[in-house]
Amino acid sequence: MSLLLQLVVNGLLLGGAFAIISIGLTLIFGVVRVVNFAHGEFLMVGMYVAWLCASRLGLHPYLAVPIVIVFLFLVGAAMQRYVIQPLLSADAHIQVFATVGVSTALLNLGLLLFGADIRKVEFAFGNQNLSLGPLTFVSGQVVTFVVAIAVAVAMHFYLTRTYTGRAFRALAQNRTAAALMGVDVNKTYVLAFGIGSALVGIAACLLSLQYPVFPTVGSYFVLTAFVIVVLGGMGSLPGAVIGSMFIGLIDSLAGFYVGPDLKEVVYFVIFLVILIVRPTGLFGLGEGSE
Numbered sequence: 001m002s003l004l005l006q007l008v009v010n011g012l013l014l015g016g017a018f019a020i021i022s023i024g025l026t027l028i029f030g031v032v033r034v035v036n037f038a039h040g041e042f043l044m045v046g047m048y049v050a051w052l053c054a055s056r057l058g059l060h061p062y063l064a065v066p067i068v069i070v071f072l073f074l075v076g077a078a079m080q081r082y083v084i085q086p087l088l089s090a091d092a093h094i095q096v097f098a099t100v101g102v103s104t105a106l107l108n109l110g111l112l113l114f115g116a117d118i119r120k121v122e123f124a125f126g127n128q129n130l131s132l133g134p135l136t137f138v139s140g141q142v143v144t145f146v147v148a149i150a151v152a153v154a155m156h157f158y159l160t161r162t163y164t165g166r167a168f169r170a171l172a173q174n175r176t177a178a179a180l181m182g183v184d185v186n187k188t189y190v191l192a193f194g195i196g197s198a199l200v201g202i203a204a205c206l207l208s209l210q211y212p213v214f215p216t217v218g219s220y221f222v223l224t225a226f227v228i229v230v231l232g233g234m235g236s237l238p239g240a241v242i243g244s245m246f247i248g249l250i251d252s253l254a255g256f257y258v259g260p261d262l263k264e265v266v267y268f269v270i271f272l273v274i275l276i277v278r279p280t281g282l283f284g285l286g287e288g289s290e
Contacts, residue, residue: 002134007252009135015248016145017207021221022228022240023155024199030172030235031192033092034084037099039225040218041106042197046072046204047213048114054121054208061121061205062143069201076197080190088189110215119213126209144206151202152241159237168192172235224251227271232283239283 021043028036036042046068053064079102087095126140159165167188170178179185203221211217228247232239247267254266274282 006135007256008249009137011249011252012245013137013141013145013248014251015245016141016148017203017210018221018224018228018248019148019241019244020144020151020203020206021200022225022232022244023151023237024196024203025222025225026229026232026235026237026240027155027168027199028193028196029229030237031168032080032084032189033172033175034095034099035226036193036196037096038079038103038106039197039200040222041103041110042072042075042200043204043207043218043221044110044213044215045075045106046201047208047211047217048110048119049201050205050208051119051121051213054123055119060123060125061208062126065202065205068205069198072201072204073194073198077190077194079197080193084193085186085189107215114215116215121208121213123209138210140206140209144203144210147202147206148241148244151199152237155199155237164188164191227267231271231274231281233281236281236283239281243282 021039025036025039028034028039049068049071050061050064053059053067054061059067083098083102084095087098126138126143128139130137130139130142159169167178167183170181170183171185171188171192175185207221224247228243229240231247232241232243250267250270251263254263258266
């Protein structure tokens, strides 16, 4: 029983890391209706910025969060303004190809600047082992989980209690109607893309303590994030959070009881079964944009 409880705790803590990444991804898709295939590379860029702050400035990654989120906000806003926005009237697959192009460019830029070597952020705080009865976990994982819940709650209030948040929700429901109600579509899209990118910057700082930094580091996380976003319902904030915890649990339990090399197979099979039964995902509401 203690082993099972440890696996459950590990899965929930892992789900916290997935949640921050998935919230940013689902925000971008929910508002802009663009699947950002460069999201993993944004995570990689953020982790490299956190590593540079640590190695060059001696700044702990937690203290580097403001720097990284501002940097990635600007990167995301620029991508929306100069790459996605000119293609808004084009077919959806053209926008997807554009994000894939940005992804490839960032990946190769990372290789060019830093090579394929693995970098590591070395700080004691965030890597201590903590014990609570029979349970053991790493302090950085707990911080990541707590921050994930805080980000989810903050985004919920932002989307429901502010004018900009309501504008986001209006655009997610119907772009034309939102424009008729006075929403500046282009500026709101830039802001949504920037915020979604900034959120992955928070994840980058938190994860840089727990995982090595290298050019393809974002691939694993973003692939899982895509599964979570589709599973929870494209554009659904609660779906992204609950889906993250669900996938984290499956990852932990399947990794132990089935095998670490087959755990992705397990949650992909579950993912496919759920989509066959409910194509809109667990919390998807079906068609709701234009």
